[in-house]
Each structure stands twice: as C-alpha cells, then as structure tokens.
Amino acid sequence: MLAKRIIPCLDICNGRTVKGTNFVNLRDAGDPVELGKLYSQQGADELVFLDITASFEGRKTFTELVGRIASEISIPFTVGGGIHELSDVERLLKAGADKVSINSAALKNPGLIDEIALNFGSQVCVVAIDGKQTPEGWRCFLNGGRVPTDRMLFEWAHEAADRGAGEILFTSMDHDGVKEGYANPALRRLSRELTIPVIASGGAGKMEHFRDAFLLGEADAALAASVFHFAEIPIPELKQYLRGLNISVRL
Amino acid sequence: MNVAIVRYNAGNIHSVIHALDRLGITATLTDSAEELGAADKVIFPGVGEASTTMKYLKQHGLDRIIRNLRQPVLGICLGQQLMCSHSEEGGAGCLGIFDVPVLRFQPSRHEDKVPHMGWNTIQASDPLLFKGFDKPEFVYFVHSFYVPVCSWTAAQTDYIVPFSASLHRDNFYATQFHPEKSGATGERVLQNFLDI
Numbered sequence: 001m002l003a004k005r006i007i008p009c010l011d012i013c014n015g016r017t018v019k020g021t022n023f024v025n026l027r028d029a030g031d032p033v034e035l036g037k038l039y040s041q042q043g044a045d046e047l048v049f050l051d052i053t054a055s056f057e058g059r060k061t062f063t064e065l066v067g068r069i070a071s072e073i074s075i076p077f078t079v080g081g082g083i084h085e086l087s088d089v090e091r092l093l094k095a096g097a098d099k100v101s102i103n104s105a106a107l108k109n110p111g112l113i114d115e116i117a118l119n120f121g122s123q124v125c126v127v128a129i130d131g132k133q134t135p136e137g138w139r140c141f142l143n144g145g146r147v148p149t150d151r152m153l154f155e156w157a158h159e160a161a162d163r164g165a166g167e168i169l170f171t172s173m174d175h176d177g178v179k180e181g182y183a184n185p186a187l188r189r190l191s192r193e194l195t196i197p198v199i200a201s202g203g204a205g206k207m208e209h210f211r212d213a214f215l216l217g218e219a220d221a222a223l224a225a226s227v228f229h230f231a232e233i234p235i236p237e238l239k240q241y242l243r244g245l246n247i248s249v250r251l
Numbered sequence: 252m253n254v255a256i257v258r259y260n261a262g263n264i265h266s267v268i269h270a271l272d273r274l275g276i277t278a279t280l281t282d283s284a285e286e287l288g289a290a291d292k293v294i295f296p297g298v299g300e301a302s303t304t305m306k307y308l309k310q311h312g313l314d315r316i317i318r319n320l321r322q323p324v325l326g327i328c329l330g331q332q333l334m335c336s337h338s339e340e341g342g343a344g345c346l347g348i349f350d351v352p353v354l355r356f357q358p359s360r361h362e363d364k365v366p367h368m369g370w371n372t373i374q375a376s377d378p379l380l381f382k383g384f385d386k387p388e389f390v391y392f393v394h395s396f397y398v399p400v401c402s403w404t405a406a407q408t409d410y411i412v413p414f415s416a417s418l419h420r421d422n423f424y425a426t427q428f429h430p431e432k433s434g435a436t437g438e439r440v441l442q443n444f445l446d447i
Contacts, residue, residue: 003370071269250370250389
C-alpha cells in the first residue's frame with residue numbers, strides 16, 4: 001500500500017540551516033547535508049530544503065548545496081525559495097534536485113507551472129500555497145502570509161493542478177507555528193477535489209496532529225520543521241505510532 | 252567494474268551516477284555503440300515522455316544498440332516502459348524487449364491519485380535482482396503509466412491495479428521504481444544488479 005509520507009523541512013540561509021536544532025549527536029547541526037542524512041536514516045520519506053537567502057551570492061551557495069545533497073542523500077528532495085523563472089528551475093534540477101517548489105512566482109505568473117510541467121514533467125513541480133481564512137473563505141497570501149492576493153485557495157489549487165502541478169503543498173498561515181494541528185477540513189477538501197497528491201504543512205505539535213492530517217485531512221504527506229529539528233517528535237517513534245493506528249507508513 | 256549509463260534526452264540521470272558513486276562505482280555516461288557494447292553492465296535510466304524519447308532513441312540508433320546488448324542491462328522507470336512493446340503515452344512503439352504494453356493508470360476512487368508518487372511495497376520474485384528480499388520492502392515510485400503483471404514480472408506492486416514493479420528476461424532487467432532514490436533498499440537493488 002502506498003505509504004503516507006513524513007517530510008522534514010529545512011530552512012536554509014547562506015548554505016546553513018537556520019532554525020536551531022537539538023541534535024547533540026550531530027557534528028555540525030548547521031550543515032543541511034548532515035541534518036538531511038540524519039533524517040533520511042531516521043526514516044524521513046522525503047526532504048524539503050527552503051532557501052530563504054535573498055542575495056545573488058546566497059543563491060549560488062544554495063545551488064552548490066543542492067549538488068552536495070544530491071550526491072550524499074539517497075531519498076527524494078524538493079527545493080524551494082528564490083525561484084522566479086524557468087532558468088532557476090533548470091539550475092536547481094541540474095544541480096540534482098528531484099522537485100522544485102514554487103509559491104509567489106506561480107501566483108504572479110501562473111504560466112510558470114505550465115512551463116515547468118512541459119519542460120521537466122509534472123512530477124518535478126510542487127506548487128506551494130500559503131492560505132489564510134478570511135470572511136470570504138480561504139485566501140492565498142504572499143510573503144509568508146503578510147500580503148493578501150485576489151486568489152482564493154480552492155480555485156487556485158484547481159488551476160495549479162490543471163496547469164500541470166504534480167503536488168500541492170498547502171500551508172495554513174493560521175495554523176503555522178501554533179502547534180495545535182493542521183488545517184484538516186481545508187486539507188480534506190483539497191485532497192478530495194484534486195487528483196494530485198496534497199502535502200499538509202503548518203501546525204504540527206504532537207504525533208496526534210499527523211494522525212489527524214492523514215485520517216481527517218486525508219493528506220498524502222505531512223511536512224513539519226521544528227518538531228523534528230528540536231527532536232520533540234522523533235521520526236521513528238512517529239512512524240511506529242502511525243503504524244499502530246493502521247496508517248500505512250514506511251518502516 | 253565498467254558500468255555504462257545510456258546518454259539520451261532524459262532527466263534524472265545524475266541521481267543514478269550519484270547512487271553508483273556511493274557504491275564505489277564511477278559510471279560512464281555514453282551514447283556510443285562501442286562503449287555501451289564493451290561495458291560490463293549497462294543502465295538505461297529515465298524520466299520523460301515515451302513517444303518523444305523513443306523518437307530520439309531511433310534517430311540516434313540507440314534503439315538497435317540497446318536491443319542488441321548482451322551484458323546485464325537495467326532499465327529504470329521510463330527505461331522499463333521503453334523496453335516494452337508499446338506505450339499508451341503518446342502511442343509510442345517501444346523497444347519490444349518485453350512483449351507487454353504500457354498502460355495509463357485509470358483511477359476509480361478519489362484517493363487514487365495519478366501519478367503514483369511515493370513509497371510503496373514490492374513483492375519480489377526475481378532471485379538475483381532482489382537477492383535477500385525476504386519480505387515486502389518499500390521503494391520510491393513516480394509514474395502515471397504502468398506495465399501489467401506478465402510472465403516477466405520480477406516484482407509486483409498494488410496501486411489501483413497490480414502492476415510490474417520490475418521485469419526480467421534473459422540479460423534484461425528493469426524497475427518501475429527508482430532504486431537510486433529508494434534509500435538503503437534501493438542501494439541493495441543496485442548492488443544486486445552489479446553483482447549479477
């Protein structure tokens with residue numbers, strides 16, 4: 001049976017992981033390759049590396065890092081951040097990334113999704129959507145939830161899928177960082193309406209939240225950052241727990 | 252050991268090179284008939300579209316070269332599909348090494364997403380490629396087309412329908428999954444292939 005995926009997300013600035021980590025057994029927890037390897041050994045199903053560096057120099061550093069990750073890590077990984085046009089996608093795929101995640105660039109230029117799908121295949125194109133509940137319903141936001149757009153979540157997710165997105169990575173800005181669980185009703189609607197996989201993001205604090213994302217949100221994968229980085233939830237324990245609930249996971 | 256990787260217009264070739272590197276093998280990426288013929292092992296990887304890729308292979312004479320290889324050959328993902336008779340993807344006529352068609356997944360329930368993407372288990376039956384696989388193991392898949400179960404099925408997976416996760420006939424081996432992206436399990440498959 002196809003396994004539900006557990007995906008740690010690493011924020012990268014100038015080639016280093018930004019959020020602190022609690023791994024005492026790592027020689028250099030700031031090294032994304034070391035941390036990624038550890039997660040891979042612990043049973044992470046995929047990894048996401050998000051470049052939050054803004055500068056041109058930083059982007060070069062990130063591309064070099066992608067090359068190191070590709071040569072040393074044997075599970076699929078997605079990279080995001082700083083992708084504005086097709087040439088950015090090409091640069092990162094050539095460096096060895098399996099998938100790219102686009103967010104603001106897709107909202108500003110939806111045709112980029114078609115271009116990526118046409119040139120490299122849908123399977124490399126993850127469309128990330130930051131959503132927030134507003135009186136009119138779930139709305140898409142830019143810049144980490146600060147700037148509202150005129151696009152609504154479900155309508156945009158359908159358009160992204162129709163244009164050739166391979167997966168939707170949905171982050172609820174209302175739930176992100178709060179650690180009280182994922183936005184399960186919205187996830188379920190996305191998962192039921194779309195024919196492509198949906199990745200839940202934003203809100204993981206306890207193991208039960210992953211259970212809910214899979215059982216209530218019907219998500220295909222769940223992404224989290226701090227609960228893994230601070231070893232609040234060890235991945236092997238999380239997977240044992242999910243398996244105990246008859247949720248298909250890779251052990 | 253001299254391992255050659257077929258060079259053609261496909262993506263994802265570098266991850267195969269990296270995976271072999273981790274096993275201590277420096278592979279040669281080539282489209283030369285001589286180099287491919289002289290290699291101890293040949294890997295035919297690929298991510299792409301079937302009809303476009305077949306057109307490229309024919310234009311460069313690689314279809315004939317691959318068909319005539321005598322050493323162990325491993326097709327990966329699109330590589331496996333191209334080794335079959337024909338594909339529903341773009342109505343492509345393929346290499347015909349395995350006399351079985353490639354079909355598109357037809358989802359019947361909303362939870363059956365296409366592409367089949369992620370980790371799924373294989374029931375392995377080939378004693379060489381899956382040596383040491385005594386229980387179902389998880390490997391990584393990304394595909395929208397599949398090879399039905401047939402007499403050459405070397406491993407089977409269930410997704411929407413039971414399909415061939417791997418094929419074997421004579422010196423030709425193939426996997427629908429990506430051993431180069433399947434962690435330690437994938438490394439065992441690659442090592443088993445190198446040991447054939």
